Amino acid sequence: xxxxxxxxxxxxxxxxxxxxxxxxxxxxxxxxxxxxxxxxxxxxxxxxxxxxxxxxxxxxxxxxxxxxxxxxxxxxxxxxxxxxxxxxxxxxxxxxxxxxxxxxxxxxxxxxx
Amino acid sequence: xxxxxxxxxxxxxxxxxxxxxxxxxxxxxxxxxxxxxxxxxxxxxxxxxxxxxxxxxxxxxxxxxxxxxxxxxxxxxxxxxxxxxxxxxxxxxxxxxxxxxxxxxxxxxxxxxx
Numbered sequence: 001x002x003x004x005x006x007x008x009x010x011x012x013x014x015x016x017x018x019x020x021x022x023x024x025x026x027x028x029x030x031x032x033x034x035x036x037x038x039x040x041x042x043x044x045x046x047x048x049x050x051x052x053x054x055x056x057x058x059x060x061x062x063x064x065x066x067x068x069x070x071x072x073x074x075x076x077x078x079x080x081x082x083x084x085x086x087x088x089x090x091x092x093x094x095x096x097x098x099x100x101x102x103x104x105x106x107x108x109x110x111x112x113x
Numbered sequence: 114x115x116x117x118x119x120x121x122x123x124x125x126x127x128x129x130x131x132x133x134x135x136x137x138x139x140x141x142x143x144x145x146x147x148x149x150x151x152x153x154x155x156x157x158x159x160x161x162x163x164x165x166x167x168x169x170x171x172x173x174x175x176x177x178x179x180x181x182x183x184x185x186x187x188x189x190x191x192x193x194x195x196x197x198x199x200x201x202x203x204x205x206x207x208x209x210x211x212x213x214x215x216x217x218x219x220x221x222x223x224x225x226x227x
Binding site for chain 1: 147151154155156157158159162214215216217218219
């Protein structure tokens with residue numbers, strides 16, 4: 001158990017819908033990272049928050065947004081969902097803004113039908 | 114961040130040492146070598162990292178060549194549960210760098226056979 005909690009574990013939704021994925025980082029970790037893993041793309045970095053502020057963006061679509069709340073949990077919002085958004089979405093946390101080591105949650109498997 | 118090259122797959126017999134190579138010939142002086150692994154569809158798991166010196170922890174050993182252009186992750190006594198994709202990643206380490214994050218390549222699929 002990494003200490004990073006992601007909910008829900010599985011999500012099935014229809015195209016055009018909007019979903020919210022939630023991540024609770026390890027206690028004391030200020031950084032939260034979101035990654036997407038689809039079959040044909042591998043693990044892709046989406047976005048990084050540190051202590052409530054956005055620090056880096058990767059290959060995140062405009063239909064996707066994220067935020068980190070004062071209690072340090074984070075949410076990833078995916079809207080106007082397409083079939084191609086079906087993937088595993090991982091959250092990771094680390095203590096610092098720069099890497100020491102990151103701890104990943106077990107992921108949310110999103111299926112868009 | 115420096116690019117890494119890893120073999121796509123390797124096999125290892127259970128109980129033997131697994132030696133996973135990684136080439137990072139363009140690594141710069143302030144870049145660290147990190148190793149993660151991902152067991153099928155689970156979240157990636159941190160294994161070890163290093164800058165110049167060899168490192169060892171309860172999971173593995175990391176051997177970095179003197180010129181730092183390559184490294185080897187060693188699992189001393191591989192078990193079936195070590196079957197996973199192993200990722201070698203090179204990134205800027207501390208002090209803080211804005212936008213620091215892990216960039217995963219294809220990794221090496223290690224299969225430990227009974």
